[in-house]
Amino acid sequence: MNDERWIWGEGLRTTAHDGTVLDALFPSPAVGRAPNGAQPTLTGRTDDRRGVTVEAIVLEIDLDAAPASTEDAYLRLQALSHLLVRPNELNLDGIFGHLPNVAWTNAGPMLPADVAARRLDLQAAGIQVQGLDKFPRLTDYVLPAGVRIADVSRVRLGAYLSPGTTVMHEGFVNFNAGTLGASMVEGRISQGVVVGDGSDIGGGASIMGTLSGGGSHRISIGARTLLGANAGIGISLGDDCVVEAGLYVTAGSKIIMIDQPLQADGSPVIVKGSDLSGKNGLLLRRNSLTGAIEAVARQGVGVTLNEALHA
Secondary structure, three states: OOHHHEEEEEEEEEOOOOEEEEEOOOOEEOOOOOOOOOOOOOEEEOOOOOEEEEEEEEEEEEEEOOOHHHHHHHHOOOHOOOOOOOOOOOOOOHHHHHHEEEEEEOOOEEEEHHHHHHHHHHHHHOEEEEEEOOEEEHHHOOOOOOEEEOOOOHHOOOEEEOOEEEEEOOEEEEEOOOEOOOOOOOOOOOOOOOOOOOOOOOOOOOOOOOOOOOOOOOEEEEOOOOOOOOOOEEOOOOOOOOOOOOOOOOOOOOOEEEEOOOOOOOOEEEHHHHOOOOOOOOEEEOOOOOHHHHEEEEEOOOOOOOOOOOO
């Protein structure tokens, strides 16, 4: 048995009065099996304001098995955000079924149905609902080292953010997605997407989670690549690529290969976006006269981030 495919941790499980497990916090999860006879040392409590009980637990999970409980799902998400396992390298099948919809307050999670009945007491205690979702904010569970996040509500637990990453106010990072090095995130990184070291996701840019057109291929972005402001991709990009601002390239987009010789009939070579998925050193742009999408080979490295900003 490969112990490196296991994660264990001591945590605190929050359970509502009706028995619904709302979340589980694991402050220091680790790779491997739980030590024999491991017992929880954290201190639980009861919060009558939210109608919840917090109890200490010890849990170990097999990353290759599907999530089996709410606590299991939360340990997987925190393993990702603690950088113990990379996106797409663990089993998340059926995870939504183990994540209840939760009212996230500044005092912790509670059942949404309880908020209205307890609203006056909650307000008197200064407790406010900050979100209503299956996923909490990353920073309520993990503070990733060497990372800047301008608006913490836009990064979900389960995001994988490497040191040197900056997520600006309009940036968004979903669970099981993130950066493999120092990157600038001003756009949207969808579930399953990974962005390479030194790349820049421009303001308002969007990355599809899987290859557009119904494919199952996970989209990725290589190193030193720029996705321009308000641009979007439904294909992967390799290293040292640039997508022009405002251009959306999908798997079915028709792209003129500028650098290739004309065909026998004098027409240019035209390929689909999927044919270029993952290629290195490309500039993808739109011809301002014809509106056609063009691909041009690029030489040398792509973008260079501000070292002081991402130190």
